[in-house]
Amino acid sequence: MQPKLLLLDDVLIERILDEAYQLLLKPGVKVNNEEARDLLGSAGAQIDTETNVVKIPEQIVRKALESAPREFYLYDYDGNPTVKYGGDAVHFDPGSSGIAMLNPETLEHETTETQHLLKLIKVAEQLSQYDAQSTAVVCHDVPQTIQDSYRLYLALLFSKKPIVTGAFTNKTVSEMIDMLAILAGGHEESKNKPRAIFDVCPAPPLIWSNFASGNLIALARAGIPAEIVSVPLSGAAAPVTMLGTVTQHTAECLAGITIHQLAKAGSPIVWGGAACIFDMKKGATPMGSVETAMLDCSYAQVAKSLNMPTHAYLGSSDSKLVDTQAGLESGVTAMIGALSGINMISGSGMLDFLSCHSAEKLVIDAEGIAMAKRMLEGVKLHTETLATGFYDDKINFKGGDFLKQKITMKLFREEQHLPSNVIDRDSMRDWKKAGSLDTFSRAKVMVNDLLASYTRPELDSAKVEQLHTFMLDLAKKAGVEQLPQLEDFQIA
Amino acid sequence: MTEDLDKLYKDMAQCIIEGESEVAIELAKKSIEIGLHPLDTITKGFVVGVNYIGDQFGAGEAFLPELVMAGEAMKAAVAVLEPELLKLGEAREMMGKVVLATVEGDIHEIGKTLVGTMLSASGFEVTDLGVDQPADKIIGKALEIDAQIIGMSALLTTTMVRQREVIEELDKEGLRPRIKVMVGGAPITRDWATKIKADGYSEDAVGAVKLAKELVGKADQ
Numbered sequence: 001m002q003p004k005l006l007l008l009d010d011v012l013i014e015r016i017l018d019e020a021y022q023l024l025l026k027p028g029v030k031v032n033n034e035e036a037r038d039l040l041g042s043a044g045a046q047i048d049t050e051t052n053v054v055k056i057p058e059q060i061v062r063k064a065l066e067s068a069p070r071e072f073y074l075y076d077y078d079g080n081p082t083v084k085y086g087g088d089a090v091h092f093d094p095g096s097s098g099i100a101m102l103n104p105e106t107l108e109h110e111t112t113e114t115q116h117l118l119k120l121i122k123v124a125e126q127l128s129q130y131d132a133q134s135t136a137v138v139c140h141d142v143p144q145t146i147q148d149s150y151r152l153y154l155a156l157l158f159s160k161k162p163i164v165t166g167a168f169t170n171k172t173v174s175e176m177i178d179m180l181a182i183l184a185g186g187h188e189e190s191k192n193k194p195r196a197i198f199d200v201c202p203a204p205p206l207i208w209s210n211f212a213s214g215n216l217i218a219l220a221r222a223g224i225p226a227e228i229v230s231v232p233l234s235g236a237a238a239p240v241t242m243l244g245t246v247t248q249h250t251a252e253c254l255a256g257i258t259i260h261q262l263a264k265a266g267s268p269i270v271w272g273g274a275a276c277i278f279d280m281k282k283g284a285t286p287m288g289s290v291e292t293a294m295l296d297c298s299y300a301q302v303a304k305s306l307n308m309p310t311h312a313y314l315g316s317s318d319s320k321l322v323d324t325q326a327g328l329e330s331g332v333t334a335m336i337g338a339l340s341g342i343n344m345i346s347g348s349g350m351l352d353f354l355s356c357h358s359a360e361k362l363v364i365d366a367e368g369i370a371m372a373k374r375m376l377e378g379v380k381l382h383t384e385t386l387a388t389g390f391y392d393d394k395i396n397f398k399g400g401d402f403l404k405q406k407i408t409m410k411l412f413r414e415e416q417h418l419p420s421n422v423i424d425r426d427s428m429r430d431w432k433k434a435g436s437l438d439t440f441s442r443a444k445v446m447v448n449d450l451l452a453s454y455t456r457p458e459l460d461s462a463k464v465e466q467l468h469t470f471m472l473d474l475a476k477k478a479g480v481e482q483l484p485q486l487e488d489f490q491i492a
Numbered sequence: 493m494t495e496d497l498d499k500l501y502k503d504m505a506q507c508i509i510e511g512e513s514e515v516a517i518e519l520a521k522k523s524i525e526i527g528l529h530p531l532d533t534i535t536k537g538f539v540v541g542v543n544y545i546g547d548q549f550g551a552g553e554a555f556l557p558e559l560v561m562a563g564e565a566m567k568a569a570v571a572v573l574e575p576e577l578l579k580l581g582e583a584r585e586m587m588g589k590v591v592l593a594t595v596e597g598d599i600h601e602i603g604k605t606l607v608g609t610m611l612s613a614s615g616f617e618v619t620d621l622g623v624d625q626p627a628d629k630i631i632g633k634a635l636e637i638d639a640q641i642i643g644m645s646a647l648l649t650t651t652m653v654r655q656r657e658v659i660e661e662l663d664k665e666g667l668r669p670r671i672k673v674m675v676g677g678a679p680i681t682r683d684w685a686t687k688i689k690a691d692g693y694s695e696d697a698v699g700a701v702k703l704a705k706e707l708v709g710k711a712d713q
Contacts, residue, residue: 400605404564409511409557418555429681430695 001378002088005339007298013305016243020250021058028055029206029255033213039262054255061254064261070307072225072268074132074162075193077183077457083131083162085197085225085270085309088341090376092334092369093132093164094124095316095350096199098357101137104444107321109356112137114484116357117151120349121158122454123359123447129369130362132162134346137357143478146471148172149179150483152196153471156183157464157489160457164227164346166199170214173198175474177222182467183459191223197270197344201229202252204237213259220263227270227311227344228256233285234295236278242291246298249275253303270343271303272311274354285353288317288329293336300340309343315365316347316354322361322440326351330361331368338372360443363450367423374417382411422446456489497528501537504569508541511561513568520572530573530580538569542613546698556606559697563609570612587615588708589639593625595654600647603676606697607643614701615713616641627658634671640708643700646677655680656688663689672707676700 008016028046031037031054041047043063046055071086083091100109101116110116120136135151142150148167155163156179167173176198177190184190200215202208208216219226230252232238238245253271260269275295276285286292296312303310315334317326330348337345347354348369349362383389395401402408422442424431431437437445475483500519507515516538523533545562548554592608594601601623608620619637621630634642642662646652655675662668672691675684685693691707694700705711 400560400602403557403560403602403606404609406511406561409561412555412557421552427678427695 002341002376003339003378004088004341005297005336006301007294008301010305012243013302016247016250016302017305019247020254021061023206023248023251024056024058024061024255026055027206028053029208029251030054031208031213031255031259032210033208033217035217036208036213036259039217039259043258043262056255056258060262061258064258064265065254065306065308067261067265068257068308069266069268071309072194074197074225075195076162077160077195077459079193081193083344085268085343086307087343088304089343090338090341090345090373091131091343092315092345092348093130094120094134094136094362095313095347095354095357096134096136096164096166098137098350098355099140100352100356102322102351102356102358102360104358104360104440104447109320109352111140112357113141114139114154114486117154118158118486119359119447119451120357120362121155123362123450124349125159125161125457126450126454127363127366129366129373130161130348132164132344133159135163135165136349139484141484142475143480145169146172146474146478149175149471149474152176152179153467154486156180156195156467157459157486158456163196164199164344165196166201166229167215168211170211170218173215173218177218177224179467179470180224182470183463185463187222194223194225194268197225197227197268199227199229199272200256201231201274202256204230204232204252205248206252206255208252208255208259216256216260217263220260220267220269223264223267225268225270226260227272228253229311229313230256230273230275232273232275232295234275234277234291235280238275242295242298245275245295246302249273249295249299250302253299257308268309270311271299271306271308272344273299274313275299284318286318287313287347287350287354288319288325288333290332290336293333296342297336297340300342304341310341311344311346312337312340312342313347313354314342314345315368316350317361318351318353320352320356322351322358322364322443326361327364327368327439330365331371334365334368335372335375338369338376359447360440363420363422363443363446364439367419370417370419380414382414383407420446501540504533504537505541505544508538508562508565508569509545509558511558511565513561513565516565516569517572520569524573524576530576533573534570538566539614542566546610546701550696550698560606560609563606563613566613567609585615586617587611587705587710587713588641589617589619589637590641590643590704591619591621591630591634591637591639592643592645593621593630594623594645594647595651595658596624596626597654598646598648598651599623600677601645603647603678603697604643604645607645607676607694607700610697610701611643611704614705616701616704627654627661630658631661631665631667635667639671641672641674641704643674643676643704645675646680649679652677652679652684655690659688659690674700674703674707 073081074083181190234245277291314337317329319325348365
C-alpha cells in the first residue's frame with residue numbers, strides 16, 4: 001500500500017473544477033499567440049481580438065481532456081522506459097535553469113558556465129535517486145540565442161538518463177526537437193520513445209504568452225512530451241487563498257491542455273507547476289515553504305481526479321548555503337511531494353528561490369529522496385506470520401539472535417534504506433577519526449568521489465558527430481566559431 | 493583434479509561469504525569423503541571466505557548480518573571437520589581460549605556476541621558467559637578453562653567502570669600477564685583502555701580478532 005497524503009475531499013475538487021471552468025469563461029484566458037487563438041477560435045471559443053482574451057467553453061476543454069494520454073514514459077539512451085508519467089509513480093530530477101552555482105570553497109554564487117552544468121550532470125548521473133537529468137543551469141559562456149539548445153546538447157553527450165528540459169523561445173524548441181531526433185535516429189523514433197520532456201510555463205494570472213503557446217503547439221505536433229509549469233503566486237499573481245490559487249492553476253492547466261490537444265490530439269502532456277505563496281514581508285517566492293508543498297499536493301489531487309500525469313517543483317530551498325534550512329525545507333517538501341504521488345518532482349539541488357544550484361546539495365537531497373522513496377514503499381508484509389516464525393529453536397534470548405537468521409540477511413536491504421556516507425551514523429569516536437565533518441563537508445567529499453568515478457557514457461559515434469555538427473552550426477549562426485572545449489570529449 | 497580442487501576451495505569460500513551454513517556443512521562432508529586434510533579444507537577453503545567478508549565489512553561494503561552469517565557458516569563447517577581432526581590425532585591449532593562477558597549491571601551484548609562469532613570463526617575457542625556477569629564469575633571461568641584472554645563489553649558509561657574492577661581483581665590475584673584483557677563497547681576509548689590498564693581495545697568485531705591474535709602472539713596468522 002503506497003501511503004498517500006490528501007488535502008482535499010471530493011466535494012472541494014469538484015468545486016475547484018467547476019470554478020476553473022467558470023474562470024475560463026470569465027474573465028477568460030489571455031492568449032498572446034495567433035496560432036493558438038486560431039485553434040481555440042476554430043474549436044468554438046470566443047476571441048476578443050483587441051485584448052487577445054479567449055473565452056473557452058467547457059465542452060472544448062472536456063474534449064481535450066479526453067484525448068490527452070493518461071500515461072506515457074520517458075526513455076533512456078538505450079531505449080528503456082525509466083520514467084513513468086501517470087498514476088502514482090514518483091520520480092525526482094534536479095531543478096532546471098539555474099543561473100548560479102554555489103562554489104563549495106568560497107561559498108560564492110558563481111555565474112554558471114559549461115563546467116558547472118557538466119559537474120551537475122556527472123553527479124546526478126551516478127545517483128539512482130534521480131530518474132532523470134535536467135538542463136540544470138544556464139551556460140553563460142555561450143551566446144544567449146543558443147543557450148537552451150546547448151544545455152540539452154551537454155545533457156545528451158554526458159548522460160544516458162531521460163532529460164527534463166525547456167526552451168525560452170520557439171526557435172530553440174524546434175532546434176532541440178531536431179537534436180533529440182538526431183540521437184533517437186529520426187523524428188518518428190524520437191516520438192515513439194521520447195527521451196526528454198519540455199517545461200512550458202503560462203504566466204500568472206491566466207496568461208498563455210506568445211512563446212509558451214508556440215512551444216505547446218510545436219511540441220504537440222512533434223509528439224514530444226510537454227509539461228505545463230503553471231506558477232501562480234498566492235496573494236500576488238493569484239488569489240491569496242490556497243483554494244483560490246489552486247483553482248487558477250487548474251484553469252491555466254486546462255487552457256494549456258486545450259491549446260496543446262487542439263494542435264495535435266493524443267500528444268503527451270503533464271499537469272505540472274511551480275505554484276508558490278508570495279512572501280508578504282520580503283516580496284519573495286519561498287519555494288521551500290510548507291504552503292508551496294500544500295499547493296502542489298492540492299493541484300496534484302485535482303489532476304489525479306482527471307487521471308492526468310503530474311509534475312511539481314519541490315525539494316528546493318530558499319537558503320543561500322547548504323545549511324540546516326536547506327536540509328529541512330528540501331527534505332520536508334520532497335517528502336510531501338512523494339506522498340502526493342506526483343510523477344516528476346523537480347527542484348533538488350537548488351537554493352535561493354530556484355536560482356542557484358549546488359552539486360553538494362544534490363547528493364544530500366538524494367538522501368532525502370531516498371527517505372521519501374522508502375516511505376512510499378510503505379510497511380511491507382514479507383512473511384507468512386508477522387513475528388512468530390522468527391522465534392525458532394535457535395533463539396537464545398540474546399540480543400544478537402536475529403542477526404544470525406538467514407532471513408535477516410535476505411530482507412534487511414528491503415526493509416532498510418542504506419544511506420550514503422553523507423548521512424552520519426558513526427560512533428562519536430569514528431566520527432572524530434574521520435575528521436569531525438558536518439553534512440556539507442561530507443557532501444563535498446562525495447561530490448569529489450563522484451566526479452572521479454564518472455565516465456562519459458558510450459554513445460553511437462556517428463550520432464554524436466552529427467549532434468556536434470548540428471550544435472556547432474547553431475553556434476556559428478549565433479556568431480561564434482567554436483564551442484567551449486569539453487574535457488574528455490574530442491570530436492574527430 | 494587440481495582444477496576441481498581449486499573450484500571446491502572457491503565454493504567453500506563462497507558459501508561462507510553467502511552465509512550458507514547448510515552448504516558449508518555439505519562441502520565439509522564432501523571434503524572428508526574425498527580425503528582432503530581437514531586443515532587444508534579450513535585454511536585453503538572456508539577461512540578465505542571469512543577473511544574476505546571481514547575485509548569487506550571493514551571497508552563498509554558488507555553489513556552486520558552478512559558478517560554474522562559468515563561466522564555462523566564457518567562455525568558449522570568447523571563442527572563437521574573437528575571430529576575428523578581428532579581421529580587423525582591432530583587438533584586444529586586453536587588460536588587460544590577466550591572468555592567473553594558483558595559486565596555486571598549491563599545487558600547489552602549484540603557487539604560482544606558478534607565478537608564471539610568472529611573469534612570462533614577465526615579459530616579461537618570462545619566461552620561466552622552472556623550479560624550481567626560479576627567479576628568473580630568471569631575470572632572463575634577463565635581459570636576453569638585456562639583462558640588466555642578475557643574480553644569484556646559495556647554499553648553504558650555507568651557500567652564501563654566494572655571493566656576496571658575485573659582488571660584490578662586479576663592484578664590482585666597475580667593473574668596477569670597470564671590472562672590478557674581486551675575491552676570494547678560503545679563508550680570505550682583507547683584512553684579508557686589505557687587508564688584501566690587493559691591490554692587492548694577494539695572498536696569492532698573485525699578489529700577484535702586482530703587484537704586477540706596479537707595478544708596471543710599470533711598476529712601473523
